Amino acid sequence: STLPFFRQLNELEGIPVINVHLWFDRKLNSLDGLCFSRSPLLSVYADMSTCCAEYASDDKSMLELVFAPCSPAAGSDVNWIAKSDEEIVDASLGELARLFPSEIARDPNWPATAAQGSTGKATLLKHAVVRVPRSVYAATPGRNKYRPSQETPVPNFVLAGDFTSQKFLGSMEGAVLGGKLAAEVIVDQAAATSTRGVKAVLPEVAAAAVGVSEREPVGVRGAYPIAFGGGQQGVGAKCLHP
Ligand SMILES: Cc1cc2nc3c(=O)[nH]c(=O)nc-3n(C[C@H](O)[C@H](O)[C@H](O)COP(=O)(O)OP(=O)(O)OC[C@H]3O[C@@H](n4cnc5c(N)ncnc54)[C@H](O)[C@@H]3O)c2cc1C
Known part of the structure; x- marks a missing residue:
């Protein structure tokens, strides 16, 4: 206009943000509520198995984590939003290893856990990474x-x-x-x-x-969730709505 x-x-x-979902093979010692983390990569997280009825479980944790800042525009040195799911999950596990030092296991699938001691037993069963390229406006x-x-x-x-x-x-x-x-x-x-x-x-x-002269509206490009303001998993034609 x-x-x-x-x-x-x-x-x-709008600044980019990434949401990481991690399913563990056992229960972590977590709180019933949203936690602000001291990690520079994970701003807030919650154990959904404890605080959300839909994911309730007494023996397996499911963490949802906000991975931010995730791009130079948002204050990060690394453009995480362009990284692969595996790189983002590995970095998240590395941070979790610091937040739950006695619980996260050393797992050869995830190099960032390499420094974990033998007390950690929790390993990752599956994960999902949701990228939101235009989140809230930068304050x-x-x-x-x-x-x-x-x-x-x-x-x-x-x-x-x-x-x-x-x-x-x-x-x-x-x-x-x-x-x-x-x-x-x-x-x-x-x-x-x-x-x-x-x-x-x-x-x-x-x-x-x-x-300023009028321009033709660009319109919605593509039929992917991101085109409609949503988050999405994967990129290009292989994307899914979470
Ligand atoms: C990963 C992440 C974590 C967050 N964590 C927190 C938090 O811990 N605490 C907090 O307070 N806030 C948090 N926020 C911010 C919060 O989610 C947003 O501020 C809030 O959801 C914005 O609500 P809204 O109704 O303004 O917009 P939205 O929720 O973005 O709603 C806009 C809707 O319009 C739809 N839409 C877009 N284009 C079209 C179109 N052309 N036609 C039809 N529909 C369309 C979209 O799909 C969407 O459903 C977080 C955001 C993200 C992405």
């Missing part, structure tokens, strides 16, 4: 002012989503609040009561939009 309101979205850049300083209001200058077109203007960052909380505020706009407009209005666009964004 050439409208300054939508041009401000160019200032919000670099100064981004908030570019987040658009839910109400837009286009009649009957309302935005919902974690990136829209509200008090939370791009997150589940932000998604819920952004959705509530979008619903509020729709209800207020339907009832012909006043809304909070369209958030003002910064003068520099408006100035940069002058003279």
Whole structure:
């Protein structure tokens, strides 16, 4: 769009993130809840066998881990998102070996576990790697002012989503609040009561939009989950929706 309101979205850049799913042959000593890890590669993780009914198991752990930062744009030295599943899983196991030093086994299939002692017994049964090339917008300083209001200058077109203007960052909380505020706009407009209005666009964004010409929309490229904003396993024609 050439409208300054939508041009401000160019200032919000989605960052890549990887989700790693690991099934172990036994139960790890984990907590019932989401854990923030001290690993530089694994930001948060949860043992789904303990904290999620769908994966509940008393004798085998299933870990879901957020592997981030995973690209130079997000602050990593390594472009992990371009690596193979095996390289990503090996790096994850190397970090887990540090987080669970007495539980993760030394496994010749996974070189990063080579330094494990003999007490570790847990080995990997299977794994899945889900790549999300455009996750939440990068919360670099100064981004908030570019987040658009839910109400837009286009009649009957309302935005919902974690990136829209509200008090939370791009997150589940932000998604819920952004959705509530979008619903509020729709209800207020339907009832012909006043809304909070369209958030003002910064003068520099408006100035940069002058003279910008319309382009044909690129459209959705490919029929893969990533093309629709989802995460996917594998690449090219061999991909799967998780
Ligand atoms: C790996 C990972 C871990 C995360 N961990 C956390 C966490 O621990 N805590 C937290 O608070 N947040 C976390 N987040 C962020 C959180 O998931 C997002 O902030 C939140 O889901 C955003 O919700 P949303 O409704 O704005 O957008 P989304 O959930 O992205 O919903 C947008 C929907 O639109 C669909 N869509 C896209 N294009 C089209 C189209 N053309 N036609 C139809 N449908 C379309 C997409 O498929 C998607 O379902 C994480 C995100 C990722 C990727």
